[in-house]
Amino acid sequence: MEKQIRWGILGTGRIAHDFAVGLRDVPGAVLAAVGSRTKESAQSFAGEFGAAAAYGSYEELAQAPDVDIIYIGTPHPMHAANAKLALHGGKAVLCEKPFAMNLREAEEIVALARARNLFLMEAMWTRFMPALAEVRRIIGSGEIGAVGQVHADFGISATTDPEHRVNKLELGGGALLDLGIYPLSIACALLGKVSSVQAQAIIGETGVDLSTAFTMKHEGGTLSVCSCSLRARSACELVVSGTKGSIRMHRMFHMATQLTVALQDGSSRVVDVPYLGNGYPHEAIAAGDCLRAGRIEHPLMSHEETLSLMALLDSIRGQIGLRYPAD
C-alpha cells in the first residue's frame, strides 16, 4: 500500500476550504492538522474536515508532529514568512499562487527548501489539470501545426470593497498577482522561456492594478497576448494557435473541462477533459508523488520555473508602476 501523506493546512480562508474539500479526493492523503491565527477558527475548520489537530497559531502547526506537508492558503504577502516557518519546522510546502510578492522573497524560500532538502512547490493547480495535459498532447501530435501564438484573458467583476484583499495594497491586491498569473503561467508552460515582456495597466484608487495587459515574446520565436481584470468580466479563455489550426480552452480556461480543436479545413471537434473532484486534487496528488519519491520539486512546476515567473511579474510591475510594501 502506498505511503499515506499527512497534510497540514495553514490558514482557514476561502481557498483553504476548497483545498480541504479537494483533499478528500486524493488517494492516500489525510488532513492531519490545521493552523489558524485563532484557535476558534482552527477548531471549526478541523471539525468541518475531520482534522485530528487544530492549532491556534501557525508556529504550532509548523512544529507539529505527524505532518508531512503544509499547504499555505494565506494572502500573498504572508506566503514567504509562512513557507519559511513551515520549512524551518521540517515540513514540505505547497504554497498558493502567487508564490511570493517578488523574486527576492521567492529566492529565499527556494534556497531554504534546497538547503533543508524539503519538497517545495507553487500551488499552480492548472499545471496539473487534465486539460493542460491534453493541450500539450494535441500540440505534440502536430494536429495544429507549428505553434505561433497564445491568447489568454482572465477578467472578473470583483468586489469593490476597499477592505477586501484584492483591493488592498498591503494584502497584495490587484489583478496581476491574483488573476494575471494564470495566463502568464500557462503561456509560459506552452511556449517556454520569455525573452521580453511589455505591459500596460489601469491603476485603481487603492493603488492596485484593476486591469493589466501584457505581451510576451518567447525564446522559440512565439508570442503570447495576455490580460487580466478585476473590473471586466471577460471570456476567460485561452487559445493556442498554430499553422494548421487552434485549440481553445473553454471558459475559465485555468480549470477547463472542455477544449475545442478547430482546423484550417473548417472542421472542429470538442474534447472533454474532466478533472477529479473540484480540480485541486491533481496538484495534491503531484505533491504526494514527489514526497513518496523523495523529490524536492516537481518537473511540471519546478523551482526554476516559479522563479522565472516571479521575475516576469516583477518586470511587469516595474513597467506599470505597481509597488508593494514587500518591495
Ligand SMILES: NC(=O)c1ccc[n+]([C@@H]2O[C@H](COP(=O)([O-])OP(=O)(O)OC[C@H]3O[C@@H](n4cnc5c(N)ncnc54)[C@H](OP(=O)(O)O)[C@@H]3O)[C@@H](O)[C@H]2O)c1
Ligand atoms: N488556487 C486558487 O484557485 C486560488 C483561489 C483563490 C485564492 N488563491 C490564493 O490563496 C490565497 C488566499 O486567498 P483567499 O481568497 O483564500 O483569502 P481569504 O479568504 O482572505 O483567506 C486568507 C486566510 O489567510 C489567513 N490570514 C493570515 N493573515 C491574514 C491577514 N492579515 N488578513 C487576512 N487573512 C489572513 C486567514 O486565516 P486564519 O484566520 O485562519 O489565520 C484567512 O482566512 C491568496 O494568495 C490567493 O492568491 C488561490
